[in-house]
Amino acid sequence: MKIAVFVSGRGSNLQAILNYAEEKKNIEVSAVYGDKSNCPAFDVAARYSIPTFSLGNKEGCISYKDLSGELSKLKIELIVLAGFLKLIPDEVVLTFDKRIINIHPALLPSFGGKGMFGINVHRAVFESSAKVSGVTVHFVDTTYDTGKIIAQRCVDISDVKSPEEIAERVLKVEHQLLPFVVCKFADGKVKIIDNRVVILE
Numbered sequence: 594m595k596i597a598v599f600v601s602g603r604g605s606n607l608q609a610i611l612n613y614a615e616e617k618k619n620i621e622v623s624a625v626y627g628d629k630s631n632c633p634a635f636d637v638a639a640r641y642s643i644p645t646f647s648l649g650n651k652e653g654c655i656s657y658k659d660l661s662g663e664l665s666k667l668k669i670e671l672i673v674l675a676g677f678l679k680l681i682p683d684e685v686v687l688t689f690d691k692r693i694i695n696i697h698p699a700l701l702p703s704f705g706g707k708g709m710f711g712i713n714v715h716r717a718v719f720e721s722s723a724k725v726s727g728v729t730v731h732f733v734d735t736t737y738d739t740g741k742i743i744a745q746r747c748v749d750i751s752d753v754k755s756p757e758e759i760a761e762r763v764l765k766v767e768h769q770l771l772p773f774v775v776c777k778f779a780d781g782k783v784k785i786i787d788n789r790v791v792i793l794e
């Protein structure tokens with residue numbers, strides 16, 4: 594299955610997907626898209642000779658209005674948002690309905706929405722005094738973090754001393770859950786049954 598990964602920063606989830614792809618061979622990362630002209634995740638892609646594309650209106654960028662066409666040209670079957678901070682345009686969401694997924698570093702529907710990214714999420718979780726956090730992989734719709742939930746994993750944070758400590762624990766689980774879900778997509782094991790998302794064995 595050909596996938597496109599969308600990034601904005603470090604690229605550790607991209608790396609986790611690439612590690613999995615090497616092992617499982619049922620996915621191919623065909624392209625990496627970013628909302629900046631460069632970011633560390635582009636260096637990860639370059640090490641695997643994966644083409645990278647910047648999105649926006651600057652010269653040399655792919656404009657958001659051309660994005661659907663570009664993804665279709667590459668025969669992309671699944672779009673994975675791995676730390677991508679911008680909202681995906683409605684038109685792309687409609688074209689790739691139930692074929693765009695996002696990873697969120699907390700247990701949705703709590704601690705999501707606009708501005709809830711990176712350390713902001715973990716700070717809110719820490720300040721709430723929650724004893725568990727976790728990871729959510731969900732479908733992308735036209736607003737932040739509201740699409741149907743595909744998979745979640747809990748992380749015990751009852752003894753943490755800082756938001757950074759939560760981030761560290763949660764990230765380890767992200768690196769397992771996102772490739773797992775991508776792989777299940779490639780195997781045709783992600784289904785919607787009675788309006789709920791189910792992952793088959």
Ligand code: GRF
Nearest residue numbers: 602603604605606676696698
């Ligand atoms: C991850 O925590 C992801 O859940 C969040 O942004 C972070 C991206 O990290 N949405 P990386 O770029 O994959 O290292």
